[in-house]
Amino acid sequence: MTSALFSPITLRGLTLANRIAVSSMCQYNAQGGSANDWHLMHLGQFAMGAAGLVMTEATHVSPEGRITAKCLGLYSDDNERALKRVIDFCRQYGVTALGLQLAHAGRKASAHTPLDSGAPLGPDEDPWLTLAPSSLPYGPGWHAPRAMTEVDLAEVKAQFVAATERALRIGFDLLELHAAHGYLLHEFLSPISNRREDAYGGRLESRMRFPLEVFEAVRRVWPEDRPLGVRVSATDYVEGGWTVEDTVALATELKAFGCDFLDISGGGLDPRQQIPLGPGYQVRFAEQVRREAGIPTWAVGMITRARQAETIVAGGQADMVAIARAMMFDPRWAWRAALELGAETPHSRMYARCHPSSWPAASTMVDSAA
Ligand SMILES: Cc1cc2nc3c(=O)[nH]c(=O)nc-3n(C[C@H](O)[C@H](O)[C@H](O)COP(=O)(O)O)c2cc1C
Secondary structure: OOOOOOOOEEEOOEEEOOOEEEOOOOOOOOEOOEOOHHHHHHHHHHHOOOOOEEEEEEEEOOOOOOOOOOOEEOOOHHHHHHHHHHHHHHHHHOOOEEEEEEEOOHHHOOEOOHHHOOOEOOOOOOOOOOEEOOOOOOOOOOOOOEEOOHHHHHHHHHHHHHHHHHHHHHOOOEEEEEEOOOOHHHHHHOOOOOOOOOOOOOOHHHHHHHHHHHHHHHHHHOOOOOOEEEEEEOOOOOOOOOOHHHHHHHHHHHHHOOOOEEEEEOOOOOOOOOOOOOOOOOHHHHHHHHHHHOOOEEEEOOOOOHHHHHHHHHOOOOOEEEEOHHHHHOOOHHHHHHHHHOOOOOOOHHHHHHOHHHOOOOOOOOOOOO
């Protein structure tokens, strides 16, 4: 059997061994924005294989752009050195391509980690001033952000560019801008959070302006041969919010600016959201954007089984799948999927002898005593 999931895909000069990405997952364990030994282990385990691509967690372009004080950043020489150590380690022992997700949390910054409630920092907990398109809090009890001035817009754009230059020096293969989950770039897109009356707010074209400007500036410094994509929320899951039709329009614009893929997630902008959770609940959005904008898409959200992922890629619903929780639960997810689908996939050399095909004939992955 030939597996579509385990067929290679080429994005610009990068060929991934298969269509599986380890999705970005915040670890809330950085110090001053810098990665540490936890990140060696966390990303290192995935780098051994065999997803085609491992994405870093949301990595923020400024200290104020971090969701929490424990989030990863790429705004200082220390951050760059620390992340380079992790990526060099993954390269030395791993077999996967490595991608960076660049982010700015906007009005959802200055919060506790989800493990510590996820609530905004209180007045005596060293909160910081957050930025957003408009001075509208995320929800009741949240910080009122400062509506970004023209100077703020230029500064944040420059921060994305500076972080991209650091990413290049570190040696990432692929870059993704985080414009989903209610963070800054998403806040510009959605009519719920963007009530500006200048050239960056109002009609759809104007709300897309800042994210497109950031994309264009990053594309200019990110090398021609390396893929650059965007994670979006296809919908706010709230009446009157950002819609999948808007996402198709954004994807069409991004494609014209040299965007190589859209990673299609959803929600996160407004606590009133109603998300119909279920297996593959966002795949239909990846399919629609792929079909209508003609751009490669990644599907994400409760993709947990090998045959489910195979069906998504083989059926042309998405070009890749991004998997988060199932990967954390089983970092060998892709090895098992390859076995189930009868496909070949790279293993770290030191672990080559673990493949069940090299076990004694009587042994199987299934417990025969059961
Ligand atoms: C612990 C955790 C951290 C996450 N951090 C990020 C992140 O840094 N950036 C991002 O875009 N999505 C993040 N997500 C969302 C995942 O990438 C993914 O889109 C979501 O969990 C749905 O996929 P799943 O059902 O395979 O887990 C996170 C999810 C989890 C569970």
